[in-house]
Amino acid sequence: MTSASDAAENGAPKGCLGIIAGGGRLPGLILADLKARGEPVHLVAIKGEAEPELAASADIELGWGQIGQLFKSLKQAQCDRVLLIGGITKRPDFTSVMGDLGTMRRLPAILKAMIGGDDSLLTRVIGIFEAEGLKAVGVRDVAPALLAREGLLAGKGPDGDAQADMALAYKAVQRLGELDIGQAAVAIGGRVIALEGAEGTDAMLARCAELRRIGRVKTKGAAGVLVKAAKPGQDLRVDLPTIGPRTVELAKAAGLAGIAVEAGYALVADEAETAAAAKAGGLFVFGLTRDGSDAA
Template identity: 40%
Template sequence: MTTTDLAAGEGPVAIICGGGTFPFTVADALLRNNRQVVLFALTGWADPERVKNYRHHWAHVVQLGRFLRLARREGCRDVIFIGTLVRPSLRQLINFDLATLRVLPRAVRHFYGGDDHLLSGMARMLEDYGFRLLGAHEVAPEILVQEGALGQFGPSENDLTDIRHGFEVLRAMGPLDIGQGVVVANRHVIAVEAAEGTDQMLARVAELRRSKRFRAPLGTGVLVKAPKPGQDRRFDLPSIGPRTIEEVAEAGLAGLAVIAGGTIVAEPQIVVQKADRAKVFVAGFGETA
């Protein structure tokens, strides 16, 4: 099935909406393609001020029954997961509803593993209820980073060496389901993304600079992001946005590199403006980089 077919599908798309700007980027892209959306905003994560501009329902992350009931009433068959979310603890499952209770043993098994294992498992559960899980990029390909430099700056030869090393590190880490980002300077791994996410990893790099534990000159080093090998790309694609550029600049890095066609960009015009102003590069590379 083509992207056009998916974008034009039947009924509104249910967007299970976590934190950040990406759910709204996807919702706006779908609306531009004349596809209706219903946001299922996760309490404590989704931005209420942004959510209220769309047709929406609120739910807790473990309220499967509420989602099933409301999504069916809205006529939704297609579902997209997008937005930041810290996995709930098993203790939080005390707030589950009856539908969650029925699948609780299966849900608990999915908790023991990395994020890709968890998301793929939860997706299969929804598919068992008759829904079709889509990647945000399948219905709104314009949200993906394209190959080449996004702004007026590009990587130097030294940056390219670090970028290639970063992609090698991520390919090696991928089977372990650890993270999607790494910071490399002069072929030295400065930081690896794990549960803290990209922003906190970059904040850690900035602190390493302040404490003189990362002594490379300002403008040295790159953030590299890529999907995990074998990852189910319907969920948790690497993403960048204006805040990523700010963090890269605050960490004193030369720029950031991502996999073209495998990375979501929020507010691309603002990303380019911020990158050009900070004199850092943002570049998309092919899968074989």
């Protein structure tokens, strides 16, 4: 018997795409892109995570303890694929998944998924959906236009110092990613001054601004580069590194000269607005090749 996802791969009409939306603007941007192309979509907003406006327009809003209702909803909408997108501010604790009967039946798999680093967590969550016959897809599959392009995306091209910092920060992100810790680093003057941990990119940039304020990092004028890149071996269907206007704002406050992302493996939310913010703030935004060769 051929499944809906198998049929889609063989050229038959695709079924509905289920979007499981966390926080941030990205789920809304992807939803708008898909609807503009006439793609059938079933939006599930994660209660307490999805943006209020998006949650209000969702087909259904569900909490962590409503896994059974989630799969029932996806089945009723005839979804054959699922996209997990958006930020999650905190992992559910054990009590939050004690919900409906469908949750209880899947509890061993859910609890197993909650063990490990961020990337292993997300990969295990994908496994739960695939065990239900749903094909997990990523932004690269459904909205590739949102991925960063190679080369200069905004502002003036990086000078020699910025290129050196870009290359160093990219190497740091690769090492950081091998430990499944974070996707971002900042280098200034040939020195890595910050690595992203559980606090996320925004908090890391705020920390960089504080280092400048207290004199631990001393430069004349804007200097240094934020680099965001996918972790080595990362499952590219989830948690791609993302930048947007807010990233530019915080990078400017931290006194950085620019931002670099991994072309084809990172997302630029609100690209036009991001580029305009970078130009106004005197920063560059650059799309690195996967091996970082253009940052050397």
